[in-house]
Amino acid sequence: MNKEQEIMKLRHSAAHLLAHAIAELYPTTKFTIGPATKDGFFYDVLPTQNFKEEDLPKIEEKMREIAERNLPIEHKEVPKAQARKLYKDNSFKLELIDQIPGETVGIATQGDFYDLCRGGHVASTGKLKNFKLLGISGSYWRADRNGQQLQRISGVVFDTPKELRMYEKMREDALKYDHRKLGRELDLFSFHDEGPGFPFFHPHGKTIINIMTDYLRKKLVVGGYQEISTPMMLSAELWEQSGHASHYKQNMYFCNIDEREFAIKPMNCPGSILVYKERPRSYRELPLKLAEFGLVHRHELSGVLHGLFRVRSFTIDDGHIYCTPDQIEEEVLQAVQMTHDVFKKFGFDRINVAVSTRPENSMGEQAQWDKATNALKNALDRAHIKYEILEGEGAFYGPKIEFHIEDSMGRSWQCGTVQVDFNLPERFNLAYVNAQGTKSRPVIIHRAIYGSFERFLAILLEHYKGKLPFWVSPVQIKVLTITDEQKPYANTIIENLKAHGYRVTQDESSDPISGKIKLAQNQQIPWMLVLGQKEVETNTVTLRHRDGKQEFGLSIDQLLEKASAQNA
Ligand SMILES: [Zn+2]
Ligand SMILES: [Zn+2]
Numbered sequence: 001m002n003k004e005q006e007i008m009k010l011r012h013s014a015a016h017l018l019a020h021a022i023a024e025l026y027p028t029t030k031f032t033i034g035p036a037t038k039d040g041f042f043y044d045v046l047p048t049q050n051f052k053e054e055d056l057p058k059i060e061e062k063m064r065e066i067a068e069r070n071l072p073i074e075h076k077e078v079p080k081a082q083a084r085k086l087y088k089d090n091s092f093k094l095e096l097i098d099q100i101p102g103e104t105v106g107i108a109t110q111g112d113f114y115d116l117c118r119g120g121h122v123a124s125t126g127k128l129k130n131f132k133l134l135g136i137s138g139s140y141w142r143a144d145r146n147g148q149q150l151q152r153i154s155g156v157v158f159d160t161p162k163e164l165r166m167y168e169k170m171r172e173d174a175l176k177y178d179h180r181k182l183g184r185e186l187d188l189f190s191f192h193d194e195g196p197g198f199p200f201f202h203p204h205g206k207t208i209i210n211i212m213t214d215y216l217r218k219k220l221v222v223g224g225y226q227e228i229s230t231p232m233m234l235s236a237e238l239w240e241q242s243g244h245a246s247h248y249k250q251n252m253y254f255c256n257i258d259e260r261e262f263a264i265k266p267m268n269c270p271g272s273i274l275v276y277k278e279r280p281r282s283y284r285e286l287p288l289k290l291a292e293f294g295l296v297h298r299h300e301l302s303g304v305l306h307g308l309f310r311v312r313s314f315t316i317d318d319g320h321i322y323c324t325p326d327q328i329e330e331e332v333l334q335a336v337q338m339t340h341d342v343f344k345k346f347g348f349d350r351i352n353v354a355v356s357t358r359p360e361n362s363m364g365e366q367a368q369w370d371k372a373t374n375a376l377k378n379a380l381d382r383a384h385i386k387y388e389i390l391e392g393e394g395a396f397y398g399p400k401i402e403f404h405i406e407d408s409m410g411r412s413w414q415c416g417t418v419q420v421d422f423n424l425p426e427r428f429n430l431a432y433v434n435a436q437g438t439k440s441r442p443v444i445i446h447r448a449i450y451g452s453f454e455r456f457l458a459i460l461l462e463h464y465k466g467k468l469p470f471w472v473s474p475v476q477i478k479v480l481t482i483t484d485e486q487k488p489y490a491n492t493i494i495e496n497l498k499a500h501g502y503r504v505t506q507d508e509s510s511d512p513i514s515g516k517i518k519l520a521q522n523q524q525i526p527w528m529l530v531l532g533q534k535e536v537e538t539n540t541v542t543l544r545h546r547d548g549k550q551e552f553g554l555s556i557d558q559l560l561e562k563a564s565a566q567n568a
Contacts, residue, residue, distance in 0.1 A: 007159065011036030013073060013122045014131050014157040018043050020113040021062035031115070032092040032141060032150060040156035044139050051151050056133045059153070063131065070126030071110040075119045078107050086114065092141060130164040131157035170409050177465040179458040180307040186466060186524060189308065197305045197312030199454055204474035207503065209453055211472050213293060216317055216342065216449065223338055225291040225319060230271025232295065236261035241427055242270045251298045268294035269446060272320040273428050281432040286442065287323035287331050294318050308458035315453045321445040322430070325368070328443060329375035332418055335447045336383050336401065339416045342449045343405050346460060347469065350406035353385055356393035363397055364422045372420045372443070373399045397423030407463040415456060419446040467546060470526045470566040477563070478525045479506045480516040482532040489536045493529065493556065500560060521546065
């Protein structure tokens with residue numbers, strides 16, 4: 001049996017243990033379903049009273065007590081009639097029994113507790129040692145919003161205490177370094193009722209976005225892209241033609257002006273396509289690579305909004321590559337390499353890649369799909385990037401590559417896609433004049449690296465726990481003088497650093513140096529320059545790093561050299 005099956009047994013058995021504990025503490029509770037999940041386990045229950053977070057320690061304590069009884073867990077098949085008798089007062093379990101095919105159902109027993117189940121347990125409750133209840137949330141019977149409201153208690157269980165400790169540390173960190181909290185503390189962005197779900201970037205937040213933009217812009221030039229900019233608002237007919245109006249309408253913002261209907265763009269592709277179509281295109285122009293840092297608006301439900309992770313307006317680093325089917329492989333290779341370079345530059349070393357292939361009910365010819373899918377795979381092979389295949393998970397209009405980056409807390413984030421599209425070229429009747437002088441249809445490759453700037457910034461903040469690398473920090477260097485006497489010297493240094501393009505500020509207060517250092521540390525500024533009388537006399541600086549490490553007696557040239565190495 002593999003590790004994954006073992007852990008599923010643990011989780012499944014822990015769900016029984018949770019129900020057993022609740023049954024002993026609150027005997028009138030009705031149980032519904034309690035599955036093992038990919039992260040842990042939960043049980044959906046209908047209690048007589050409402051469970052509150054404060055009840056969890058008590059339930060967890062009871063679980064521990066039952067675990068220590070080391071009750072053997074037995075599983076047997078019983079006739080349905082017998083099971084119905086056991087659950088005569090529980091309409092949920094009766095409904096489940098009715099749905100199970102055949103004449104018998106499985107019942108697991110531990111001590112005097114029993115539960116309807118398919119089996120797959122650890123031998124006894126004593127095997128359950130490293131578990132923790134995480135929380136209570138609302139749920140619905142059969143996930144039906146109009147159905148019976150239930151309460152879900154969820155938890156995690158691990159093989160070893162070490163794994164549980166690592167999980168707890170990760171969870172603590174995730175709360176402590178929540179980007180919403182860091183965004184407030186570092187004064188990067190805010191949200192306001194006047195624009196629900198629309199982020200407001202403050203000077204330092206906007207500086208980071210600009211750094212991300214400048215960095216990518218340089219790579220786009222090298223990669224042969226041309227940058228365009230298309231309107232925020234386009235006519236409703238365009239969105240009819242693109243298909244967004246029929247598939248995506250509930251997520252779009254519409255408005256009526258001069259008796260004509262417009263929509264605020266949820267995507268940048270149609271705008272880019274109008275630029276392509278502006279004049280006849282020759283095969284000599286292909287691949288034509290148009291990039292846009294396009295602000296889009298999507299009306300997400302308020303319940304799913306979550307800081308910068310899920311917003312209603314965001315900027316995509318969009319790239320649309322118009323090319324021939326024969327050019328797909330080379331273009332994908334370049335896009336994949338650029339994506340990898342960017343993630344590495346931002347400190348993400350663990351990158352997982354997947355290729356999604358043709359789903360059912362998709363458009364286009366099989367030969368076209370095969371060619372495009374092979375192009376994606378060949379490009380990844382040529383780049384020496386390992387990938388998994390997600391069979392049938394592609395969009396209806398073409399195969400794609402997805403990138404997942406793993407952060408310092410072990411969480412995986414989907415960022416970056418390379419998507420082949422046969423659909424929009426058809427819908428917009430795109431063409432180029434081929435070498436024979438007749439018309440051919442190009443393919444579009446949509447590709448994004450950050451995806452959303454906003455979301456990528458949130459991932460960065462949490463990945464670095466607020467301690468952004470020198471090159472991305474909105475303020476890279478802060479100058480702190482020991483007394484006001486060193487201010488003229490400080491000013492000459494600041495001018496020099498600014499002239500070299502560094503983002504520098506000065507602590508203008510007359511606070512003691514320890515207070516100035518503490519503030520700069522809280523602001524997560526990577527470098528502090530501490531200037532006292534000695535530094536003035538020797539024409540040097542003391543460089544204090546964010547972690548407290550100090551370097552004394554650096555000349556300005558030495559400082560500039562160090563800074564330039566950090567910025568590269
Ligand atoms: Zn079971
Ligand atoms: Zn697109």
